[in-house]
Amino acid sequence: MEPNDTATRYDQIAHWWQTKHQHSTYGIAQLERTIKFTSLRHSALDVGCGSSGRFLRILSQHGFQAEGLDISSEMINLAKLLHPEITFYREDICCWIPPKPYSLISAWDSTFHLPLNVQEPVIKKLCEALEPDGVLLFTCGGGHTTSEISGVFQGQNFEYSTLGVDAFLRILTSHRCTCRHLEYDQYPENHVYIIAQKT
Template structure:
């Protein structure tokens, strides 16, 4: 399929949900970062998973460790699958750019989801991150390794990805009182993703 409008990400995920669920690595290649979060925040705290997908494996990891998960995804089918798999948790169909949950969380993840936003939307998300996280809470997200925009094939559909420059991510985090704990560029153990983990001061 040809490149679609940048805003059609959720519609694509509705179409490719079964392909995505089968293709998604469930081996917890993110384990290093997830365990860092668990060891930094209070036990049985509240997790906000932005772009939660089908809930496996990341939300599942926290649920099995006794945390309460609120998952946000714009794909109706992704949210339906999360509700079926983990009915005791809170699942909301919404665009992460529009949330106002009137709650602060011990950790926020935007893992392999944040990079579907365009540059201005990514910049605006840091205010949302900041307003939804407790002091001492941990923010984790993935990005590209340099500023730019790319399209990639996912289940026969083209999906949009974007990244800001490293310098700008650092500036945004600092301006919202986040201290960078980890910045790892193209982690080979994590699908070549560039990893950011920061703590709200």
């Protein structure tokens, strides 16, 4: 599925997402774990931030200058209403050029929607956008090899792709990032989160 089609589907559920996730703890312990690895608290970017801005709120509380990016206009419009003080980018992460280096980048359940052929360039882009010692958190499908699946969520059909865990680890290493933590946090679901740090 092309990113613009993913955006159209998320536009349809942006209100639901905000109500459901504004106070959700899903992924928050994992974000807190990621923050513990940081030595610098300059700018932080949440890729695919959604409409609740829940990661942005935590990042701001920890002293980061938090910024949110999302391809869905509705997600961004709603997030702006809740967090008028935060900088938001309505952009596709595949085409976006980071304007600055970041101390922390999170991509919680967002890059797993990208088409297979852009998984590697996007993870590379996120690694390159980190400051020295900067930390990346992202989720991915935890299979051994590349795969693509689709599924219905809140009445919308979504697609997901993964390169497989070993390939993601190779990409991180080849872009000067070391894996600090990898966990199948919803086992036996094939959902993995990875924390990596720039050397």
